[in-house]
Amino acid sequence: MKTTLFSFQFSNLLGTVYRRGNLNFTCDGNSVISPVGNRVTVFDLKNNKSNTLPLTTRYNVKCVGLSPDGRLAIIVDEGGNALLVSLVCRSVLHRFHFKGSVHSVSFSPDGRKFVITKGNIAQMYHAPGRKREFNAFVLDKTYFGPYDETTHIDWTDDSRCFAVGSKDMSTWVFGAERWDNVIYYALGGHKDAIVACFFESNSLDLYTLSQDGALCVWQCDTPPEGLRLKAPTGWKADLLQREEEEEEEEEEEEERETTVRGKATPALEEQQGKVKYSRLAKYFFNKEGDFNNLTAAAYHKKIHLLVTGFASGIFHLHELPEFNLIHSLSISDQRIESVAINSSGDWIALGCSGLGQLLVWEWQSESYVLKQQGHFNSMVSLAYSPDGQYIVTGGDDGKVKVWNTLSGFCFITFTEHSSGVTGVTFTATGYVIVTSSMDGTVRAFDLHRYRNFRTFTSPRPTQFSCVAVDSSGEIVCAGAQDSFEIFIWSMQTGRLLEVLSGHEGPISGLCFNPMKSILASASWDKTVRLWDMVDSWRTTETLALTSDALAVTYRPDGAELAVATLNAQITFWDPENAVQTGSIEGRHDLKTGRKELDKITAKHSAKGKAFTTLCYSADGQSVLAGGMSKFVCIYHVREQILRKKFEISCNLSLDAMEEFLNRRKMTEFGNLALIDQDAGEEDGVAIPLPGVRKGRCWAATTTEGLLIYSLDTQMLFDPFELDTSVTPGRIRAALRQRDFTRAILMAVRLNEKLLLQETLESVPWDEIDVISSSLPELYVEKVLEFLASSFEVSRHLEFYLIWTQKLLMAHGQKLKSRAGKLLPAVQFLQKSIQRHLDDVSKLCDWNRYNIQYALAVSKQRGMKRPSEPLGSEEEADASDDEDSLRLLGGGHGDGDDGDTLLV
DSSP states (O other): OOOOGGGOEEEEEESOOOOSSOOEEOTTSSEEEEEETTEEEEEETTTTEEEEOSOOOSSOEEEEEEOTTSSEEEEEETTSEEEEEETTTTEEEEEEEOSSOEEEEEEOTTSSEEEEEETTEEEEEEOTTSSOOSSSOEEEEEEEOOSSOEEEEEEOTTSSEEEEEETTSOEEEEESSOBSSOSEEEEOOOSSOEEEEEEOTTSSOEEEEETTSEEEEEEESSOGGGOOBOOOOTHHHHHHHHOTTOHHHHHHHHHHTOEEEOOSSOOHHHHTTSOOEEEEEEEESOSSSSOOOEEEEEEETTTTEEEEEETTSEEEEEETTTTEEEEEEESOSSOOOEEEEOTTSOEEEEEETTTTEEEEEETTTTEEEEEEEOOSSOEEEEEEOTTSSEEEEEETTSOEEEEETTTOOEEEEEOOOSSOEEEEEEOTTSSEEEEEETTSEEEEEETTTTEEEEEEEOSSOOOEEEEEEOTTSOEEEEEESSSOOEEEEETTTOOEEEEEOOOSSOEEEEEEOSSSSEEEEEETTSEEEEEETTTTTOEEEEEEOSSOEEEEEEOTTSSOEEEEETTSEEEEEETTTTEEEEEEEOTTTOOOOBOTTOOSOHHHHGGGOOEEEEEEOTTSSEEEEEESSSEEEEEETTTTEEEEEEEOOOOTTSTTOBSSOOGGGEETTEEGGGTOOHHHHHHOSOOOOOOOOSSSEEEEEETTEEEEEESOOOOSOOOSSOOTTOOHHHHHHHHHTTOHHHHHHHHHHHTOHHHHHHHHHTSOGGGHHHHHHHSOHHHHHHHHHHHHHHTTTOSOHHHHHHHHHHHHHHHHHHHHTTHHHHHHHHHHHHHHHHHHHHHHHHHHHHHHHHHHHHHHHHHHHHSOOOOOOTTHHHHHHHHHHHHHHHHHHOOOOOOTTSOOOOO
16 A cells, blocks of 8 residues: 555545536435536535546536436536546546537436437437447437527437427427427427426426526327337338348438438428427416526426526426426525436525535425535635644635535635635644634634634734744734734734734745744745744844745744745755755746737746745655646655646636647637637636645645545555465465464555455454554554544444554554654544544533433422412423423534535
């Protein structure tokens, strides 16, 4: 299980829950599949987890089609590039290009076909996976009919027909097979673009909804069983009679009829014997007001539930076909982009692209199952908690959000800041968050009671650009952007202790020495100053730089200082002697793309780029650096070389992602990119990366969200000192002979997780002490890493705790000498144990409270009460019972911004 800095892989995307496109529920109804930029995230509502698939498209995802069995998904981006994805193994099976912008994609209920709509046509393909083919996407038919862009697809339950809505206010019904009486049919009756169309269950009856809030109910005179297969006529009938066994001729004839061209007003002779539709009713959602802009709809055929979303943020629930209103609620004042209903019809998913908001609502109990929202503007700062369980992020929208790294959900949002947040950090205990903001305040938040318990201000208004807290958590420092000063407060009293002057430019970074009370401050005046927090707040050293300082950080042991400067260099200093020990030139590694309006080349534009954030690895041998670029770099400090470079994003929907621009956009009238300015404002134009963490994972705040890269990914096979004598059979034979030490050594060398789990769990608990002391030191590290990962999923909590305790007690002194290399594994172990401690302690506290309350109630019932009117005692007992039930039942809490998962 050898893990290196080269083994970091994309783990999860937090902070962005929905961008645009259609939402889907999995076939079991327990998870929501949401497009997030050029990625796709699966929110598991039953197990309270979110996971982003490790795949990307070239542009933002526009539509997602899910197969009926839930195993396959077709993901299509704005450029028409499609990915066939296996949701079981989370990998890309096939890539395809539809040669045009696709609006929607839908599988047939039997899973044999799928239809995509692009432009004014619909194309039906054979669904992949049914048989082995060289090309996974085989075109079956192309359907023409609408005069404008198509908008929605829906299938009949028997997969015989499908309906397509269009912006030309018409809805078309096409036959998926060569049915004689339903080749195509056009429906009108609307005065605005069609938003959605739905077939009734086991019927050809149809509902159509338009953008102006109108619903038409259509009845078909033919049941699905009445569809007649088109029979061959003329010379084909004679040919089939003479040569019934020759199927090749028939297949050639079928290929000639792969195009269906519909007519809005067919001739009378063409209408004879065909199905006919009649409009039974027409309803309007809002007859008054300006809320008639219907934007999204979903229909559950079994329970006849229609959900409609509007541009005003309102959504309605109606029962069809009577059109009875069940609920009418508002989630925000922004446009509802997508609506979905799960298979049971209990949960409704609503996506709001303007706010980046995703909600799952249980309409029967009228409660939220999920309510998540990312930062409205860009994230600019982040910090890990000491145990690695939480990440706090600050954004330009003034919000401070705390994310659970295990579940991927935000569980609390603080909105006290009135301007952009510039810096966030945890105290050493992990229960206090300190933030700085451009609104002139530094605030401290308590994660026990979820409140802002301290607000630090300066004597005169100033904008704070960075914040730092010492290792004791008693001293809070913040750097000013306009007055070039550093302000120091006491966490206990909230009083201003000192104002440090000396810098001649804005303060860009602050960092405390982990081992001493020394503060390092970086400034645009080309210096880094070291301040002694014990000896009269004086400057001990001033480090002169060749360019403006943008970031500063200490090595974990406090013996080295890294500084990032504006000339794209990283310099390393010995803080004790104020001597520079090395430097790294990062200009060539910050290779950036050109913006659409740039008039200079990417090579010259990179000259103005630099690293804006630094972080040491746990062993202090490497440093992680990021800036205004799509790359994050890991450098080896001693060798001063690039070890690995991570490409954070390849999303071409964002600006400045391509190194070479498209010359076809340059015309004699200027750049075509100047025409649509809204796209750049919506998607963002930069990828700042301010924030990383030492240990087994690191995170970066980007335009697309909070990206997490981790070493703890699922690895299929990673052998360790393996030879031919190590086999599963020999391991199990050693277990049968009760030679547990040899079995564990072989299992670690083979490094199959399930086999190692079987070996460890075969050891009797009373022999763990002896076996732990007999393990070699190198194998102890491997077993500890396995134990840390097992705490995440295993039910044998006490058993693995015994293993951990015995290993640390037996080998603690030897492991201490290699603390630098073992620190990531120990931190991972601490994180896993701390999570269980929090869960179990909350449960124990709750049970203790319930027992105390039950005892108090029982004592009160045994006490004699003063005489009261008849019936009062029974009423008092009933009220006591109601109070106890109410207190024991508890209730759902809600965060400031609604970012709370309620199950």
